[in-house]
Amino acid sequence: MTIKQYISRETTLIAICFFLFGWMGHALYENGHKIIKHSTLKKIQKEGVLNVVLLNSPSTYYIGSDGPKGFEHDLLNSYATHLGVKLNITTANTVKEALELSKNPEIHVTSASLTKTQEREKNFSFGPSYFEAQEQLVCNKSLLGSGKFPKNADNLSHLSIVVGEDTSYSETIEQLKRDGFEMNATYSPEFSTEELIAQVDTHEIDCTIVDSNIYALNQRYFKNIELAFDVSNRRQQAWILAPESDMLKADMYEWFNSFNQSGEMARLKDHYYSYVLFFDYYDTVMFHERIKTRLPKYESYFKGASGEYNIPYSALVALSYQESHWNPNAVSYTGVRGLMMLTQNTADLLGVKDRTDPKESIFGGAKHLHQMLKSIPMEVSGEDRLKFALAAYNIGLGHVFDAQKLAQQLGLNQNSWTDLKVVLPLLSQKKYYKTLKHGYARGSEAVRYVDAVYDYRDILQKLDSEAIASATN
Numbered sequence: 001m002t003i004k005q006y007i008s009r010e011t012t013l014i015a016i017c018f019f020l021f022g023w024m025g026h027a028l029y030e031n032g033h034k035i036i037k038h039s040t041l042k043k044i045q046k047e048g049v050l051n052v053v054l055l056n057s058p059s060t061y062y063i064g065s066d067g068p069k070g071f072e073h074d075l076l077n078s079y080a081t082h083l084g085v086k087l088n089i090t091t092a093n094t095v096k097e098a099l100e101l102s103k104n105p106e107i108h109v110t111s112a113s114l115t116k117t118q119e120r121e122k123n124f125s126f127g128p129s130y131f132e133a134q135e136q137l138v139c140n141k142s143l144l145g146s147g148k149f150p151k152n153a154d155n156l157s158h159l160s161i162v163v164g165e166d167t168s169y170s171e172t173i174e175q176l177k178r179d180g181f182e183m184n185a186t187y188s189p190e191f192s193t194e195e196l197i198a199q200v201d202t203h204e205i206d207c208t209i210v211d212s213n214i215y216a217l218n219q220r221y222f223k224n225i226e227l228a229f230d231v232s233n234r235r236q237q238a239w240i241l242a243p244e245s246d247m248l249k250a251d252m253y254e255w256f257n258s259f260n261q262s263g264e265m266a267r268l269k270d271h272y273y274s275y276v277l278f279f280d281y282y283d284t285v286m287f288h289e290r291i292k293t294r295l296p297k298y299e300s301y302f303k304g305a306s307g308e309y310n311i312p313y314s315a316l317v318a319l320s321y322q323e324s325h326w327n328p329n330a331v332s333y334t335g336v337r338g339l340m341m342l343t344q345n346t347a348d349l350l351g352v353k354d355r356t357d358p359k360e361s362i363f364g365g366a367k368h369l370h371q372m373l374k375s376i377p378m379e380v381s382g383e384d385r386l387k388f389a390l391a392a393y394n395i396g397l398g399h400v401f402d403a404q405k406l407a408q409q410l411g412l413n414q415n416s417w418t419d420l421k422v423v424l425p426l427l428s429q430k431k432y433y434k435t436l437k438h439g440y441a442r443g444s445e446a447v448r449y450v451d452a453v454y455d456y457r458d459i460l461q462k463l464d465s466e467a468i469a470s471a472t473n
Contacts, residue, residue, distance in 0.1 A: 012298060016035050019340035019394065020345070024373075028450045029257035031221070035183065038245055039245070039246070039247045039248070040108055040241070040242045040243075040244055040245040040247070040248045041245070041247040041248040041251055042247070043081060044083060044108055044248070045084075045085065045087075045261055047076060048084075048085045048086060049085055049086050049088045050076070050079070050080045050083060050085050050086070050087050050090055050108055050109065051085075051088045051090070051107050051108045051109075052087060052088065052090070052107070052108065052109045052110070052111060053089075053090050053091075053092050053098050053101045053102055053109070053110040053111065053112070054070070054072065054076070054089050054090070054091055054092070054093050054111050054112070055072075055093075055094075055098050055111065055112035055113065055192075056072075056091045056092065056093055056192075056193065057113070057192060057193065057194050058213045058214075058217050058221075058462055059071060059072070059113050059211075059213055059407070060071070060072045060073065060111060060112060060113055061073040061089070061111075062291055062462070063465050066218075067224060068098075069235065070272075070274075071113075071268065071269070071272040072111045072113065073089075073111075073320075074268055074271075074272075074360075075111075075130060075268060075300065076109065076239075076267075078256060078259065079252070079262065079366065082255050082382065088314075091194055092112060094164055094165075094189070094190070094191070094192045095112050095113075095114070095166060095192075095193070096164060096166040096167070096169045096189055096393075098110055098112035098114075099112075099155075099166055099193055099240075100222075102124065102240045105242070107242060108128070108241070108242050108248070109239045109240070109242075110239060110240040111239050111240060112164055113131075113133075113137075113211060113214065114126075114165055114168075114237060114238065114240060115133070115168040115211070115214070115236070115238055116129065116235065116236050116237070116238050117168050117235075119171055120168075124240045125240065125241045125242075125245060125472070126238040126239065126240060126248075126252050126254050127238050127239045127240075127241050127245075127249050127252045127403075128238060128256045129236035129237060129238045130237065130238060130256065131213065131236070131237040132212065132234045132236055132237065132374070133211040133212045133213045133214075133233065133235065133237060134211070134212050134230050134231070134232050134233055134234045134235065135169060135172055135209050135210070135211060135212075135230070135231040135232040135235075136206055136210060136211070136212050136215050136227055136228070136229070136231060137156075137161075137208075137209055137211065137227075137228040137229055137230075137231050137417050138200060138207060138208055138209070138210055138215055138225050138226070138228065139151065139159070139200060139206055139225070139226055139228045140200050140201070140203045140206060140207070140208040140224055140225065140226070141224045141226045142203060142224070143159075143206060143226075144226065149226070149228065150207070150228050150229070151228070151229060152229055153176055153181045153231075155179065155464055156181060156182070156183045156184070156185075156207075156432075157181075157182035157184060157466060158184070159184060159185055159204070159206040160186075160205045160206045160207070160208055161173070161184060161185040161186075161206065161207045161208065162185070162186050162187075162188050162191075162196055162199070162208055163185065163187060163188070163196065163208055163209050164187065164188055164189075164191065164193055164196065165187040165188060165189040166187075166189075167193070168243060169193075169208075169209040169210070170237075172209060172231055172232060173185045173187075173209070176231075177352050180229055185295070189313055193208070193210055193211075193214055194214075195216050196208040196210075196451060197210060197214075197215075197222060197225060197404065198222065200222075200225050200255065201222035201223065201225050201376065202224075202225045203224070207228065209231055211237075213216055213273065214232075214390075215227060216273065216274075217273075217282075219441065220284050220294035220458070220459055221459065221462060222243075222284050223284070223288070226290065230435065234314070237305055239252075242243075245406050256294045260410070263413065263416060263418060263419070267384075267416060267417070267418040268416050269339050270418045270421075271281070271383060271454075273450060284459075286290065286322065286325075287456060287459065288459075290321070290325065290326055291460070291463070294325075294326040294327075295317065295326060297326075297358070298320075298326065298339065298362060300318050301358060301359045301362040302317050302320070302361070302362055304368075305363045305365075305366035306360050306366070308363070308366065309366045309367060309369070309370040311366055311370060311373075312386075312457075313461040314457045314461050314464065315386060315390075316362075316366055316459055317456075317457075317460055318363075318453045318454070318456035319340070319365070319369065319390065319393070319453050320339050320340055320365065321456050322449070322452050322453045323340055323341040323365075324338065324339050324340070324341055325338060327339070328357075328358045328361065329356055334366075334427050336357060337355045337360055338355035338356050338357075338358075338360075338363070338386040339358055339361040339367075340361045340362060340364060340365025340366075340368070342355050342361065342365060342368070344366055345367060346364075346391075348362060349386075350364040350367050350368055351364070351378065355356050366452060368435065369389055369390075369393055370387075370391065372389035372390075372392040372393055373385060373386070373389040375392070375397055376388045376389055376392070376400075377415065378405075379415040380415045381415070383417075384415070384416060384417040387417040387454075388400055388417065388420070389423065389473050390449065390450045391403075391420075391446040391447075391450055391452055394445065394446045394449040394450070395411065395441050395442065395445070395446045396438070396441070398437065398438035399427060399438050399443070399446075400420075401425075401437075401438075402427065402433075402436040402438050402441070403420055403423045403424050403427060403443065404420065404425075406423050406426060406432060406436065407419050407420055407422075407423045410423065412414075415470070417450075419448075420446045423443070424441075424443030424444065424446050424447050425443045425444040426443065427441040427442075427443035427448065428441065428442055428443055428444065429439065429441060
């Protein structure tokens with residue numbers, strides 16, 4: 001190579017370098033301003049908003065009579081609080097719709113009870129796992145009498161099975177087909193999992209596949225559904241994150257760790273799922289029936305008492321059902337009576353002259369619960385205040401205070417319902433109650449009592465949210 005050729009080649013390389021440098025510099029500046037590409041986390045913190053997609057369903061997010069609810073809504077809201085930003089919600093009606101919305105560049109997190117599957121992980125970036133569930137086949141009860149109720153995957157060829165399109169359930173069905181099982185299955189782009197459960201309930205279809213937590217919540221709302229068998233092992237659920245969310249994911253892992261260690265995750269799961277363990281099919285059927293036949297007679301009294309004593313309407317109605325099944329003439333073996341099952345002494349203190357008078361009983365019971373709420377220590381916060389007060393309504397305020405004292409002695413959080421419900425059953429054991437001021441109590445009954453009230457309350461709120469949605473459509 002001659003000196004001239006060498007100089008020419010070097011000059012060309014230098015020119016190319018200057019061109020690339022200039023092009024890169026231009027790309028980083030626009031109208032004289034430097035362009036900085038923020039990570040998703042930095043963008044969220046800068047704008048002060050966490051944009052999320054939430055599936056509109058009982059297991060995820062819905063609007064109740066007293067505002068937004070749902071396990072995943074509350075979890076995301078807690079994370080937004082951790083970041084110091086507002087939660088901005090876009091709702092989706094199906095998993096397919098949620099997945100489509102997640103592709104919007106303005107969306108940071110998508111939450112729809114999404115199972116992490118191999119197929120989904122090829123196309124989406126998932127955050128930390130926060131829940132585990134297994135898929136279950138749910139069928140109409142009438143199949144039990146016909147001999148067609150399936151016991152395993154070999155019994156599915158003669159049944160009409162519908163699941164949502166682009167769900168983990170449709171992936172499971174495709175895998176079952178590849179494994180050699182014959183199935184009459186279709187994928188709906190239109191209906192949500194809850195809508196398909198409703199179609200099973202009315203026997204428009206024979207069966208559908210749902211996650212175990214979704215079945216647990218919905219079995220209380222539908223009278224004609226029955227669990228057939230588990231379709232999968234337990235699998236992890238997680239949020240879908242926007243692209244370039246490595247910092248966001250790392251922050252989530254750190255937050256989830258502290259959220260778990262603080263007991264807040266256990267408290268949240270307890271709030272939404274503990275009472276489903278006490279599901280009673282017959283009782284649920286009767287409850288739905290009495291909502292139509294008994295509740296309307298007393299609805300105006302409950303609303304009036306709710307407003308006067310600042311107690312959620314659904315909580316007051318649920319409490320009354322737990323006490324008397326809305327029977328104004330109810331009486332127990334201990335002598336308590338009426339819609340709110342007041343003792344004579346309590347009625348006298350409350351100024352209730354006739355415990356069997358519906359209006360007097362409801363307003364008296366609401367006043368009594370209001371007094372319990374005022375007496376609960378201020379360190380007990382949020383929804384736990386109502387749970388403490390309900391337990392006090394059942395076994396007495398003194399026993400609740402005893403349980404708090406015992407919780408402290410055992411190194412537990414005396415202001416957390418999650419911890420108190422562990423301690424309350426100990427009040428029936430002599431080695432514990434003999435050291436406490438108010439002695440023996442049936443603490444296990446109080447735990448079941450609170451869970452039952454919340455079970456009824458949840459059903460009422462779901463029916464109320466459906467009525468609100470219907471009125472706005």
